[in-house]
Amino acid sequence: MLVNQKDLNFLLYQVFNANELTELPHYQEHDQTTFDEVIKTAHRIAEDYFAPHNRKADEREPQFNGETVSTIPEVKEAYKHYADAGLLNARQEYQDGGMQLPALVHAAYSGLFASANPSTAGYTFLTSAAANVIHAFGSEEQKSRFLPGMWDGRFAGTMALTEPDVGSSLGDLATKATKQSDGTYKLKGQKMFISGGDQDITENIVHLVLARAEGAPQGVKGISLFIAPKFLINENGELGERNDVQLAGLLHKMGYRGTTSTVLNFGEQGKCTGYLIGEEGKGLSYMFKMMNEARIGVGLGAAMIGYRGYLESLEYAKNRPQGRHPSTKSNDSKPINIIEHADVKRMLLAQKSYVEGSLALCLFASRLVDEQEAANNEDSALLLDLLTPVVKSFPSSYGLKANELAIQVLGGSGYIREYPVEQCYRDNRLNPIHEGTHGIQSLDLLGRKLWMKGGKGLQLLLTRVNKTLKNCQTHDALKPLVDSYRNKLDIFSKTTMQLGQSLQAGKVDETLANSALYLDMMGKMVVAWLWLEMANKAQEVFEESASEDDKNFLTGKLQACKYFIEWELGEVHSQSTLLTELNSTCADMEEAWF
Amino acid sequence: MLVNQKDLNFLLYQVFNANELTELPHYQEHDQTTFDEVIKTAHRIAEDYFAPHNRKADEREPQFNGETVSTIPEVKEAYKHYADAGLLNARQEYQDGGMQLPALVHAAYSGLFASANPSTAGYTFLTSAAANVIHAFGSEEQKSRFLPGMWDGRFAGTMALTEPDVGSSLGDLATKATKQSDGTYKLKGQKMFISGGDQDITENIVHLVLARAEGAPQGVKGISLFIAPKFLINENGELGERNDVQLAGLLHKMGYRGTTSTVLNFGEQGKCTGYLIGEEGKGLSYMFKMMNEARIGVGLGAAMIGYRGYLESLEYAKNRPQGRHPSTKSNDSKPINIIEHADVKRMLLAQKSYVEGSLALCLFASRLVDEQEAANNEDSALLLDLLTPVVKSFPSSYGLKANELAIQVLGGSGYIREYPVEQCYRDNRLNPIHEGTHGIQSLDLLGRKLWMKGGKGLQLLLTRVNKTLKNCQTHDALKPLVDSYRNKLDIFSKTTMQLGQSLQAGKVDETLANSALYLDMMGKMVVAWLWLEMANKAQEVFEESASEDDKNFLTGKLQACKYFIEWELGEVHSQSTLLTELNSTCADMEEAWF
Structure with a gap:
């Protein structure tokens, strides 16, 4: 399934x-x-x-x-x-x-x-x-x-950003573009970790390549974006001669093995034709259009690999008899299915809360894309911008955690390739890395996104959150969860404000030192909100729903919301303490002390 | 290294x-x-x-x-x-x-x-x-x-416990042993996940097999332990005829691939000779001698795979230039080595605290073995018994977390097989599973070990902990850590007492429902204590140590202790709340709601 x-x-x-x-x-x-x-x-x-x-x-x-x-x-x-x-x-x-x-x-x-x-x-x-x-x-x-x-599927596309010596630090990239008299460019440089950089699936591959035009400044402002196809395309649309883009080698991943990961040489023979997209120097802003979509895509992929593992482990737990409840002393009774063990339920419920919460987050982000694009809603655009690091990273962390739990539910069977969950775990480990690591997402969030337009994005988020809380108040079953969430929300808001002040006071490195912690905290707060939104909706439609199946499903939603708020938000308090005191234990650690 | x-x-x-x-x-x-x-x-x-x-x-x-x-x-x-x-x-x-x-x-x-x-x-x-x-x-x-x-290395050994239909529920195992007139037994049954169950490394393999003698009772009391070698051994010590132990197939693990994992058929042709060890019905107690050693061994293995990943990522971080501090706006300066980034330091320091703490835990357990065996110290034996679930599971959890962080430090390189850390991560994922999963360890701890001999094991632990705290008080640098630890220790002790009372009140299933949470909490408390012990010793020897290198090393110990207590014990409070309220959110979840 x-x-x-x-x-x-x-x-x-x-x-x-x-x-x-x-x-x-x-x-x-x-x-x-x-x-x-x-x-x-x-x-x-x-x-x-x-x-x-x-x-x-x-x-x-x-x-x-x-x-x-x-x-x-x-x-x-x-x-x-x-x-x-x-x-x-x-x-x-x-x-x-x-x-x-x-x-x-x-x-x-x-x-x-x-x-x-x-x-x-x-x-x-x-x-x-x-x-x-x-x-x-x-x-x-x-x-x-x-x-x-x-x-129509004859060509494929790639995004060729990373270089071996540069990694995520795009401002330092060294691939060169030299303008030709006909307006095209000659590209020269090496790119690494390019997914789909070569394959035998499509007849052509259209590489989007970040490079620095001759004479362009250092840093991100000197970066331009080019199209460099594997095969040039003639006027009539037919494939022309081979462009000078060479596969230097494949990289061999732990998971996601079906997608090639490549090292590509552009212009080794000085003949790589590239076509400038838009204007010189604006490459990064164009690429970020793609990157932001890709980041939602990574989040979604992580959520769904997590989801798949959850379903596999649920199915296994329903059908695998083993052991008895702790209070059952004798072996005379028949073994129970492992889904009846409290700890297995915990592992399944945690997975459910992570993956359904992650999927909700990605669908919410996609709805914001629609509001932005089709309704020109600037608020939605701003909120999406704020949330993108969270949408990329929460599912990447928690989808992977879900896969780890899926393996644990299957026990020894989970660890062997005869069962599907170990592959999920290997595949999903990529997601906290590509399209910007957690570290990069967290700097983007705490260093930039939160403060855009005077912090309006966060205000928009809190307005939506408060609306949900208000709606939830009408359901008795949700009141304790709302109270608990409000308490955490208060801590989260105060933490955010304090960090903002400390940035304003010029303590940039000190404030951003623990940004990864902030990213995790905010991810949990956002997903807990979406769980309340789901629980609220579940309560609303419960009475109208006819079938027992539907009612069970809706009760499960409520229970998963309960789990997420009771079990996963507990850390917010201690995380807030570390953040607000600008805890410097990690930053103080010197290389020689390791 | x-x-x-x-x-x-x-x-x-x-x-x-x-x-x-x-x-x-x-x-x-x-x-x-x-x-x-x-x-x-x-x-x-x-x-x-x-x-x-x-x-x-x-x-x-x-x-x-x-x-x-x-x-x-x-x-x-x-x-x-x-x-x-x-x-x-x-x-x-x-x-x-x-x-x-x-x-x-x-x-x-x-x-x-x-x-x-x-x-x-x-x-x-x-x-x-x-x-x-x-x-x-x-x-x-x-x-x-x-x-x-x-x-001398001509033979190898295995432990053949698990059966396909039974898994960890040994009381249900079905392999049969029929006594022969010469005092030997004929074994019949199938075993699964037997590590080293077949190989071409040694000329013989000595299987230790759990089986149920004919007429023996159901449950664990009917289990006996047998020796069933791959080749029988003649009187003169030479290899005799092939015993009826057949390899049904290999299982293909995600990691730890070099060790065969096998399905073995004992007595498919009715000819598997087994030799009873000791007395009938005592098999499990004999096997537990091996299991307890094996559990320390699993903890140690997990700690050291974690350790290896830590060292690899440390080396990488010291030599990989990329990016600049957040406060550095321009790209004119040279990139810094990534070990200078606060978030990379965090990932390295966390790893250091997990793996050095885990190694300390396993060495401590081994010292208890010595005190028990060579000094007949019953207190040490009792403490070891109490701690075995922690020694098995803390390194398995946190060594794996360390490997996850090692991958993240390397980024894209961490995810490819061209670098060593992804294998560490795959190898280490076995450790939370074999020789008793976390779930089983946690039931053993909270359901049994804590209460043996009137809870004396815990008292022995607390006596040692308090001694360390007292020693630490003499060092100003450690005082805030001691205060913080004491606060958590108080919570931990109260939680334990309350759970004990609730078990005594007959709420067995309710109390044990969240045992995995307790296991994690206790693991962190024990390892934090060992970190204080290490920090105390580091303070003691700091002045005597001559070299700058030694002083740096000892300062690193102090900083890792600081990290572990400040960053990793934060959760104890919220974990205690869930435990003491006998939170039933997971246990209440019904199969139909998933």
């Missing part, structure tokens, strides 16, 4: 009210039926063409013989089915051949692929994201040259 | 005073020189014969062709060097050809092998442990038949 369909519907149509989006002019042709149809189609493709080779792609990772890369044939087939269903450009406008689908619905179906097979899904996500950048910032000529192939 | 040698010496000779052991008659032939010699030899063998194939054994895991298992030849060679150095039976008495080495020193050198190559080391540990059981409980004939080969 890729997701609990009941949960996905609950989130889409009750918590995040996807139907409301169809009132916007941009989405007016849609209704719940068209949304469901797309999701159903995606579900079928994910189950039929992605899930079946998830293990195989892990066992038989892509090979490089010095000339070409080979992947198992199932990947190419899956990619084709994905493209043929119109899923690569589903969010594009009708006039461009798209379905004009909301980001919320797009996220819902994307998640199914991440659950089924994150490695193969990786190629599709990268292509859509790269195409979006070209669509948003490319010239008409660039669009007409590259987008048709990217959207 | 396998360990920080300065740290190992500090722990052995200053914190745990290994020299004091030489005052015991059993160890009187030893002195620090002999201890150091053994450790030095072990270090050399670990570096020369174990570390070099750690990655290779992971990449080329053992293969089963339906007839025989093949491992890479380096494993056999390493095993031989280990045996030839007398390390398999180093703890045995001189009269048996051993070195009569203290458990403390044995743990110190064993840890080096776990750091270098946990998979290959696994074979040696299993053999020593199985031999110990035969030595302790076997008949003279059994000893003379099996021990020489196990001690």
Whole structure:
């Protein structure tokens, strides 16, 4: 099972009210039926063409013989089915051949692929994201040259940022771009950790490359963005000669093995043609359009790999008899299924709270994308900007924790490749790293995002939170949870304010030293809020719901909310203490003392 | 590097005073020189014969062709060097050809092998442990038949407990033993997850098998322990005919791949000869001798895999330039090494506190073994019994957390197999599972160990803790840490008392429902105490220490203690609340609500 369909519907149509989006002019042709149809189609493709080779792609990772890369044939087939269903450009406008689908619905179906097979899904996500950048910032000529192939599945896309000596510190990147008389550029440099940087799935690969034009300043302001395809494309749209982009080698990951991770040499023979996107020096801002989408995508992927592991371990626990309750002294009775053991319930409930909470967070972020793009809602844009580090990192941390618990539920079976959860754990370990590590996200959050426009983003968040709290007050079952949450919210708000003051007082390094702790605290507060929102909605619809099944599902939502607030927010107090005292124990540690 | 040698010496000779052991008659032939010699030899063998194939054994895991298992030849060679150095039976008495080495020193050198190559080391540990059981409980004939080969490296040993349908619930195991007229037994049944159950490293394998003799009662009281060698051994000590123990298949683990994990069929053809150890029905108590040693061994292995990852990430952080401090706005300055980033320091300091704390815990437990065995100290035996679940589980949890952080320090490089830390992470994930999961350890601790002999074990622990606190009070630098620790200790003690009362009131299932939380809390309290003990010793020797290097090392100890108490004990308060209120959120969760 890729997701609990009941949960996905609950989130889409009750918590995040996807139907409301169809009132916007941009989405007016849609209704719940068209949304469901797309999701159903995606579900079928994910189950039929992605899930079946998830293990195989892990066992038989892509090979490089010095000339070409080979992947198992199932990947190419899956990619084709994905493209043929119109899923690569589903969010594009009708006039461009798209379905004009909301980001919320797009996220819902994307998640199914991440659950089924994150490695193969990786190629599709990268292509859509790269195409979006070209669509948003490319010239008409660039669009007409590259987008048709990217959207119909003949081409794939990559984002080539990282360099071996530079890592995440993009301001230092050294790839050079030299302008030619015809307006094109010659690129020269090496990029590393480029996902999908080479493969045999598509006939062409469109690399988006960050490079520094000759004479451009040091730092991020000197960075430009270029298109460097593997094969040049002729005027008539046909593939032309091979561009000077060479695969230097594959990197061999712990998980996510099906997606190639590459070292690429651009212009080793001085012949790598690159096409400037937009203006020189604005490369990073264009790339961040893609990065922000990619960060939501990473969060969603992490949530869904976590979700998959949760479902696998739940299924196992329901069917595995072993042991008895501690109070049962004799071995005469039959063993109980392990789902009856309190500690197994804890591990399942924790997983449920992490992964359903993470999915809710990513869908919420996607809804904000819709509000921003289709309704021009600036508040939504600001809130999304604030929350992006959280959306990227909370699911990456807690989805992985969920996978760790899934292994533990299965015990010895969880640790062997004969069962699926160990792969989830290996795959998911990538997510706290790529598209900006936790450390980078936390600096972005505490050093920048919180204070944009005078801290308005946080105000917008708190307004929404308070609205939820008010709604929850009407349900007796939720009152103790609201009280407990309010207490933590107060601590969180005061902590934030104090950190802001200390930044204003110029204590930049001291305040940001423990930013990772702040990121974790804020992640828990945001997800706990979403759990209250879910619990509130569950209470609202409980009476109307006809079936016993539905009632059980809604009761589970309430219980998971209870768990998350009682068990996971306990740390907020001690985290706040460390943060507000600007605890310097870590920062004070000197290299020689280790 | 396998360990920080300065740290190992500090722990052995200053914190745990290994020299004091030489005052015991059993160890009187030893002195620090002999201890150091053994450790030095072990270090050399670990570096020369174990570390070099750690990655290779992971990449080329053992293969089963339906007839025989093949491992890479380096494993056999390493095993031989280990045996030839007398390390398999180093703890045995001189009269048996051993070195009569203290458990403390044995743990110190064993840890080096776990750091270098946990998979290959696994074979040696299993053999020593199985031999110990035969030595302790076997008949003279059994000893003379099996021990020489196990001690000189011709034979290996296993512990065959788990069965496919039974898992950890040993009381339900179904393997049968039928007594024959000659006093031997015929065994019949299937065992699963048997480490080293087959291999091509040694000429024979001595399986210790739990089985139920015909007519024996259900439950744990009906379990007996048998020796079932792969090859029978003739009177003259030579290998005889093949016993009916068949490899049904290999299991394919996520990590620890070099150690075979097997499914074994005993007596498929009705011809599996087993020799009863000791008396019928006492099998579990014999096996627990081995299990308790194995549990300390698991803790030690987890600590040392964590330690290895820590050292690798420390080395990387010292040499990898990337980025600048947040307050540095321009890119004109040179990038700093990442060890200068506060968040990287945090990840390194956390690792240091986990792994050095875990190693201290395991060495402490080993010293208790010495006090128990060589000094007949019943208090030490009781304290060891109490702490065994903690010794097994704290390093398994926190060593793994350390490995997770090691990956994060390396970023993208941490996630690829071109660097060593991802293997540490995969290897270490086994440790929270085997030899009793966290859940099982926590039930053992809270349901049984704490209350043995009227709770005397805990009293013994608290007496030691209070002594440390008193010593620490004499150092100004430690006073705030002592105050903070005392506050948590008070909470911990009250929590324990309340749980004891609630067990006495018959609320067994309710009290044990959250036992995993208690296990974590107690683990942190015990390790924080050991950190104070280390910090106290560091303060004591600081003035006498001559070199700048030593002073830096001792300052680092103090800082890690500070970190552990300030950053890791914060949760104790909220954990205590959940425990004392007998929080039932997890236990109340019904299967249908998931």
